Amino acid sequence: MLKETRQQKILSLIRGRRIGTQEELTAHLERAGIVATQSSVSRDLIELGVVKQRGAYTLPQTPSGASAHGLLSLDAAGDALVVARCEPGLASALAVEIDRAALPEVVGTIAGDDTIFIAVSERRMQRSAIKKIWEIFQ
Amino acid sequence: MLKETRQQKILSLIRGRRIGTQEELTAHLERAGIVATQSSVSRDLIELGVVKQRGAYTLPQTPSGASAHGLLSLDAAGDALVVARCEPGLASALAVEIDRAALPEVVGTIAGDDTIFIAVSERRMQRSAIKKIWEIFQ
DNA sequence: AAAGTTATGCAAAATATTTGCATAAAAGTT
DNA sequence: AACTTTTATGCAAATATTTTGCATAACTTT
Known part of the structure; x- marks a missing residue:
């Protein structure tokens, strides 16, 4: 599946270096043997939930320390899981909120x-789910 | 979407009369303005989980509102997960049943x-696991 | 064993998704 | 404010996936 390959490569590229434009990304992708135009990359970034921070494409940051509603971190695991860490005792309540949000990406939660x-x-x-889950607790 | 229309019509037909063959079904469908061959109908019946009981096509006593044992839905997630949703509080009990069934497809469960x-x-x-799990709760 | 019924491989047909092109819209710079 | 750069998006072509019918194998009933 070319699209998934490309998106994973995009994530790997933005983790490894500072990239400020989508044309830069397409150039890096091409060097990696993946041909795509700026428009496809634009759509990928949206789908991946990548944001631009201080001029560089980056994954949304986990706020450190005191978090919104006790949510401490959100990380992708495997190919279908996002793992949320929170203050002790809060998992159920947060899961209920996540379920209530009925995000299209989310199939189910266990707290x-x-x-x-x-x-x-x-x-x-995964990435867009992570982004949207943070937004629930802003 | 013709396929869904057709499947809904099939369900309605088998609820309303005794139908014993797939050719009979295709004839009824045609009378209802839906053209399909026996092979499509065969596939529909499998997908709908319709069974043949005492010579007639019928629905297993299944989820619709008051679902079998509280099981509401089963969906695939990623490469290796099937996510079951059920009535609140029932997850553990259902998981025990699933574990007890020792389906070859199922590696493990968490409720x-x-x-x-x-x-x-x-x-x-995933798909055959989903089908078999429904069958556990018939 | 023959007849009737259902399931399935294969490829064509139909449908859904993705993509690039062109450019509008938004953001950044001067 | 004007200009430039970057990003988003409408549209249709390209590609991928799903569905379907045909033919017939497999299964069931008589």
């Missing part, structure tokens, strides 16, 4: 004490 | 309150 496993339908949904 | 994450060994096992 422990300070951890929630959130299933998304596909790998490429 | 929350109204959600179960079911790990399957491979993506191509």
Whole structure:
């Protein structure tokens, strides 16, 4: 699946270097053997939930320390999970909020004490799910 | 979407009369303005989970509102997950049943309150796992 | 064993998704 | 404010996926 390959490469590229424009990204992709135009890359970035921060494309940052509503971190795991860490005892309440939001990316959630496993339908949904979940708790 | 229309009509037809063959079904469908061959109907019936009971096509006593044992939905997520949603509080009990069934497709389960994450060994096992899990609760 | 019924491989047809082109819109710079 | 650069998006072509019918294998009933 070319699209998924390309999106994973995009994530890897922006993690490894400072990239400020979509044309730069397409050039890097081409060097990696992946041909795509700026328009496809634009759509990918939206789908991946990538943001531009201080002039560079980056993944949304996990706020450090005191977090919104006790949510501490959100990370992708495997190809279909997003794992949320929160203050002890808050997982259930946060999971209920996430369920209530009925995000199209989210298939289901399971809460422990300070951890929630959130299933998304596909790998490429992980990042946008993460972005949207942060937004729930702003 | 013709396929969904046709499947809904099939359900309505088998609810309203005794139908014993797929050719009979195609004839009824045609009378209702829906053209399809026996092979499409065969595939529809499988997809709809319709069974043949005492010589007639019928629906298994299944989820619709008051679902079998509280199981509401089953969906694939990523390559290796099937996510079950159920009535609140029932996840653990349902997960025990699923585990007890020892389906070859199912590697393991984790239950929350109204959600179960079911790990399957491979993506191509998801669909048959879903079908078999429904069958457990008939 | 023959007849009737259902399931399925294969490829064509239909439908859905993705993509590039062109350019509008937005953002950045001077 | 004007100009330049960057990003987003409408549209249709390209590509991918799903659905379908045909033919027939497989299964069931008589």
